Amino acid sequence: MKTTLVLLVMAVALGACADYVPPDSNPTSNPSGCQNGIVTCMDQRTTPPPTVIDPSKKYTATVHTSRGDFTISFVDPKVAPQTVNNFVYLSQNHYYDGLTFHRVVPGFVVQGGDPLGNGTGGPAYKLPNETNSSRWPRGTVGMASSAAGVSGSQFFITTGDAPSLATSGVYNHFGQVSSGMDVIDKVQVGDRMTSIDITAS
Numbered sequence: 001m002k003t004t005l006v007l008l009v010m011a012v013a014l015g016a017c018a019d020y021v022p023p024d025s026n027p028t029s030n031p032s033g034c035q036n037g038i039v040t041c042m043d044q045r046t047t048p049p050p051t052v053i054d055p056s057k058k059y060t061a062t063v064h065t066s067r068g069d070f071t072i073s074f075v076d077p078k079v080a081p082q083t084v085n086n087f088v089y090l091s092q093n094h095y096y097d098g099l100t101f102h103r104v105v106p107g108f109v110v111q112g113g114d115p116l117g118n119g120t121g122g123p124a125y126k127l128p129n130e131t132n133s134s135r136w137p138r139g140t141v142g143m144a145s146s147a148a149g150v151s152g153s154q155f156f157i158t159t160g161d162a163p164s165l166a167t168s169g170v171y172n173h174f175g176q177v178s179s180g181m182d183v184i185d186k187v188q189v190g191d192r193m194t195s196i197d198i199t200a201s
Contacts, residue, residue, distance in 0.1 A: 038095045039115045042123035042152065048082050049089040054200065059084060060178070061091055062197040065101075067187055070180025072141050075173065080130040083143060083150075083174040090153060091196035101191050103156075110187045111144060111156040119144075123152030127172060134173040136162040139184075141175035157184055 053059060059074040077084045090096060096112075102119055103111035114121040126149030134140060138161055144154035150172055157177060158165070165171050177184065 038090070038093045042090070042095065042125075045123055045125055047125050048086055048127060048152070051085055052089050052092065053077050053081075053085045055081065057200045059088060060199045060201075061087065061175070062199070063096075063180075064194045064196070065183065065187070066192045066194065068180065068183035070183045071178050072175040073178040074175045075132070079132055080172055080174045083127055083130050083172040086127060086152065087155070087174065088198050091198050094195070095153065096193050097195050099193055100189075101187050101193075102189060104187060104189050105159075107160040108162060109156040109158055110184055111154060112193060113144075113151075113154040115153070119154070122154055125152050126150055127152055129170050130172045130174070131166075131170055132173055134166065136165040136171075136173065139177035139181055140165075140173055141177065143172040143174065145170050145172075159184060 055077045061072040063070050074084045100117050101110055101112035102114055102117050136158055138158055140158045142156055144151040144156055
Protein backbone atom coordinates (compact mmCIF):
# COMPACT_ATOMS: atom_id res chain seq x y z
CA MET A 1 0.00 0.00 0.00
CA LYS A 2 2.80 2.39 0.96
CA THR A 3 4.70 1.61 -2.26
CA THR A 4 1.59 2.23 -4.35
CA LEU A 5 1.02 5.59 -2.66
CA VAL A 6 4.62 6.68 -3.28
CA LEU A 7 4.38 5.73 -6.96
CA LEU A 8 1.11 7.63 -7.29
CA VAL A 9 2.61 10.77 -5.76
CA MET A 10 5.63 10.53 -8.09
CA ALA A 11 3.40 10.14 -11.13
CA VAL A 12 1.38 13.21 -10.19
CA ALA A 13 4.57 15.22 -9.62
CA LEU A 14 6.04 14.22 -12.98
CA GLY A 15 2.82 15.08 -14.77
CA ALA A 16 2.42 18.52 -13.22
CA CYS A 17 3.85 21.81 -14.47
CA ALA A 18 5.10 22.95 -11.07
CA ASP A 19 6.56 26.22 -12.28
CA TYR A 20 3.50 27.29 -14.28
CA VAL A 21 1.11 29.90 -12.93
CA PRO A 22 -2.21 29.55 -14.82
CA PRO A 23 -3.44 32.59 -16.75
CA ASP A 24 -6.71 34.36 -16.10
CA SER A 25 -9.49 31.77 -15.99
CA ASN A 26 -11.54 33.96 -18.35
CA PRO A 27 -11.87 31.85 -21.53
CA THR A 28 -11.03 34.88 -23.67
CA SER A 29 -7.49 34.71 -22.26
CA ASN A 30 -6.92 31.38 -23.99
CA PRO A 31 -6.68 30.56 -27.70
CA SER A 32 -9.76 29.08 -29.34
CA GLY A 33 -10.23 25.48 -28.26
CA CYS A 34 -7.89 25.68 -25.27
CA GLN A 35 -10.10 25.03 -22.27
CA ASN A 36 -7.45 23.87 -19.79
CA GLY A 37 -4.98 26.73 -20.05
CA ILE A 38 -2.45 27.75 -22.66
CA VAL A 39 0.32 25.41 -21.45
CA THR A 40 -1.91 22.35 -21.73
CA CYS A 41 -3.07 23.47 -25.15
CA MET A 42 0.47 23.93 -26.45
CA ASP A 43 1.49 20.55 -24.99
CA GLN A 44 -1.06 19.02 -27.34
CA ARG A 45 -0.33 21.15 -30.41
CA THR A 46 1.81 19.45 -33.07
CA THR A 47 2.31 22.45 -35.39
CA PRO A 48 3.39 26.06 -34.71
CA PRO A 49 0.56 28.50 -33.88
CA PRO A 50 -1.47 30.44 -36.46
CA THR A 51 -0.20 33.77 -37.75
CA VAL A 52 -0.99 36.73 -35.50
CA ILE A 53 1.67 39.21 -36.67
CA ASP A 54 1.67 41.69 -39.54
CA PRO A 55 4.96 41.18 -41.45
CA SER A 56 4.99 44.86 -42.38
CA LYS A 57 5.19 45.98 -38.74
CA LYS A 58 7.99 46.08 -36.17
CA TYR A 59 7.43 44.31 -32.85
CA THR A 60 8.85 44.72 -29.37
CA ALA A 61 8.28 42.78 -26.17
CA THR A 62 8.52 44.25 -22.69
CA VAL A 63 9.31 41.39 -20.33
CA HIS A 64 8.32 42.03 -16.72
CA THR A 65 10.31 39.94 -14.25
CA SER A 66 10.87 39.63 -10.53
CA ARG A 67 14.17 41.52 -11.11
CA GLY A 68 12.73 44.33 -13.22
CA ASP A 69 11.83 44.89 -16.87
CA PHE A 70 13.72 44.49 -20.12
CA THR A 71 12.71 45.09 -23.72
CA ILE A 72 13.30 42.90 -26.77
CA SER A 73 13.25 44.43 -30.25
CA PHE A 74 12.41 41.66 -32.71
CA VAL A 75 14.18 41.18 -36.03
CA ASP A 76 12.22 41.97 -39.18
CA PRO A 77 9.41 39.38 -39.18
CA LYS A 78 10.36 38.50 -42.75
CA VAL A 79 13.74 37.23 -41.47
CA ALA A 80 12.32 34.81 -38.90
CA PRO A 81 8.55 34.83 -39.48
CA GLN A 82 7.52 31.72 -37.57
CA THR A 83 9.88 32.36 -34.66
CA VAL A 84 8.72 35.96 -34.16
CA ASN A 85 5.08 34.96 -34.62
CA ASN A 86 5.44 32.09 -32.16
CA PHE A 87 6.89 34.31 -29.41
CA VAL A 88 4.25 36.99 -29.98
CA TYR A 89 1.45 34.41 -29.94
CA LEU A 90 2.63 32.74 -26.74
CA SER A 91 3.18 36.11 -25.03
CA GLN A 92 -0.23 37.47 -25.99
CA ASN A 93 -1.85 34.30 -24.67
CA HIS A 94 0.03 34.47 -21.33
CA TYR A 95 2.09 31.31 -21.86
CA TYR A 96 5.16 32.82 -20.22
CA ASP A 97 3.38 34.36 -17.24
CA GLY A 98 4.90 32.92 -14.07
CA LEU A 99 7.56 30.81 -15.78
CA THR A 100 11.11 30.85 -14.43
CA PHE A 101 14.58 31.37 -15.77
CA HIS A 102 15.90 27.85 -15.25
CA ARG A 103 19.42 28.25 -16.64
CA VAL A 104 22.04 30.94 -16.01
CA VAL A 105 25.59 30.60 -17.34
CA PRO A 106 27.57 33.73 -16.34
CA GLY A 107 29.04 35.53 -19.33
CA PHE A 108 27.13 33.31 -21.76
CA VAL A 109 23.33 33.00 -21.48
CA VAL A 110 20.21 33.37 -19.38
CA GLN A 111 17.49 30.92 -20.43
CA GLY A 112 13.78 30.55 -19.61
CA GLY A 113 10.38 29.71 -21.05
CA ASP A 114 10.05 26.11 -19.86
CA PRO A 115 6.75 25.33 -18.05
CA LEU A 116 8.48 22.43 -16.27
CA GLY A 117 11.30 24.68 -15.11
CA ASN A 118 14.06 22.15 -15.80
CA GLY A 119 14.93 22.54 -19.47
CA THR A 120 12.86 19.63 -20.76
CA GLY A 121 9.41 21.18 -21.18
CA GLY A 122 7.60 23.14 -23.86
CA PRO A 123 5.07 22.74 -26.67
CA ALA A 124 4.84 19.46 -28.57
CA TYR A 125 5.77 21.18 -31.84
CA LYS A 126 9.23 22.31 -32.99
CA LEU A 127 10.00 25.48 -34.91
CA PRO A 128 11.59 25.42 -38.38
CA ASN A 129 15.21 26.39 -38.96
CA GLU A 130 15.23 30.19 -39.32
CA THR A 131 18.89 30.88 -38.64
CA ASN A 132 20.46 34.03 -40.06
CA SER A 133 23.81 35.78 -40.29
CA SER A 134 23.78 37.23 -36.76
CA ARG A 135 27.15 37.28 -34.98
CA TRP A 136 25.36 36.80 -31.65
CA PRO A 137 26.62 39.87 -29.75
CA ARG A 138 25.71 40.43 -26.10
CA GLY A 139 21.96 40.84 -25.70
CA THR A 140 20.96 38.64 -28.65
CA VAL A 141 17.74 36.67 -28.15
CA GLY A 142 17.37 33.19 -29.63
CA MET A 143 15.37 30.00 -29.30
CA ALA A 144 16.90 27.04 -27.49
CA SER A 145 17.68 24.00 -29.60
CA SER A 146 18.49 20.32 -29.16
CA ALA A 147 18.90 17.22 -31.29
CA ALA A 148 15.10 17.02 -31.41
CA GLY A 149 14.81 20.46 -33.03
CA VAL A 150 14.22 24.13 -32.21
CA SER A 151 12.20 24.58 -29.01
CA GLY A 152 8.70 26.00 -29.27
CA SER A 153 8.97 28.10 -26.10
CA GLN A 154 12.40 28.07 -24.45
CA PHE A 155 14.46 31.13 -25.32
CA PHE A 156 17.78 32.54 -24.20
CA ILE A 157 19.58 35.88 -24.05
CA THR A 158 23.32 36.10 -24.50
CA THR A 159 25.06 37.92 -21.65
CA GLY A 160 28.34 38.04 -23.54
CA ASP A 161 29.37 37.93 -27.19
CA ALA A 162 28.74 34.39 -28.46
CA PRO A 163 29.86 34.12 -32.12
CA SER A 164 30.18 30.33 -31.77
CA LEU A 165 26.38 30.07 -31.79
CA ALA A 166 26.43 31.04 -35.46
CA THR A 167 28.13 27.75 -36.36
CA SER A 168 27.58 25.34 -33.47
CA GLY A 169 23.94 24.43 -34.07
CA VAL A 170 20.52 25.62 -35.15
CA TYR A 171 19.63 28.60 -32.98
CA ASN A 172 16.94 30.90 -34.33
CA HIS A 173 17.99 34.49 -33.61
CA PHE A 174 14.82 36.56 -33.42
CA GLY A 175 15.58 39.65 -31.35
CA GLN A 176 17.94 41.94 -29.52
CA VAL A 177 17.60 43.40 -26.03
CA SER A 178 17.19 47.14 -26.59
CA SER A 179 16.94 48.11 -22.91
CA GLY A 180 17.31 46.42 -19.55
CA MET A 181 20.51 44.41 -19.93
CA ASP A 182 21.32 45.48 -16.37
CA VAL A 183 18.21 43.55 -15.30
CA ILE A 184 19.26 40.46 -17.23
CA ASP A 185 22.71 40.59 -15.64
CA LYS A 186 21.01 40.26 -12.24
CA VAL A 187 18.80 37.29 -13.14
CA GLN A 188 19.34 34.15 -11.11
CA VAL A 189 17.96 30.64 -11.50
CA GLY A 190 14.38 30.61 -10.23
CA ASP A 191 13.58 34.26 -11.00
CA ARG A 192 10.22 34.61 -12.72
CA MET A 193 8.69 36.33 -15.70
CA THR A 194 5.45 37.87 -14.45
CA SER A 195 4.09 38.96 -17.85
CA ILE A 196 5.09 40.06 -21.35
CA ASP A 197 3.60 43.02 -23.23
CA ILE A 198 3.79 43.03 -27.03
CA THR A 199 3.83 46.29 -29.00
CA ALA A 200 3.57 46.71 -32.79
CA SER A 201 4.45 49.83 -34.75
